[in-house]
């Protein structure tokens with residue numbers, strides 16, 4: 224049993240040391256004129272779903288949970304938010320080119336239909352973020368209508384994107 228005590232001791236020391244390495248939490252300022260909601264028309268029910276289930280990783284309004292102060296959980300969460308924002312940030316929508324908008328709108332429907340979003344690891348502690356079939360239907364209906372409109376105004380947006 225002596226070895227077990229040693230292993231536990233080493234783990235405890237590592238855990239304590241890890242607390243000194245916290246990711247820097249980026250809290251970008253929200254420019255209201257650049258948000259998805261300012262640029263496009265988003266029905267209230269869709270807006271509610273996006274706020275409830277996607278904002279923590281796809282906007283600049285992340286609500287950081289208390290356990291975000293604990294390493295290594297904090298590293299993992301910060302990484303999700305960083306990658307999520309990089310892929311799709313509702314608060315920087317105005318900076319997206321029409322082609323990227325069209326692609327992301329298509330992806331929104333695909334990702335929720337395939338149950339890839341919201342991330343599975345997010346759901347146990349954010350039960351309210353779970354999507355119902357009605358939520359998925361509303362997201363897809365809205366995103367495909369908006370995509371069609373963007374393509375009608377910018378036909379080049381329909382071509383497959385070379386880059387994200």
Ligand code: HEC
Nearest residue numbers: 276277279280303306307310311330331334340341342345
């Ligand atoms: C816990 C964090 C988290 C939540 C919540 C979340 N996402 Fe994501 N999302 C990510 C990450 C991280 C990525 C980057 C790709 C990956 O790692 O899977 C991503 C990628 C995406 C992409 C880009 C896919 C692509 O290839 O262009 C879309 C679209 C997307 N998410 C939609 C949503 C929608 C819609 C919701 C809400 C219903 C949502 N996400 C909720 C973390 C999240």
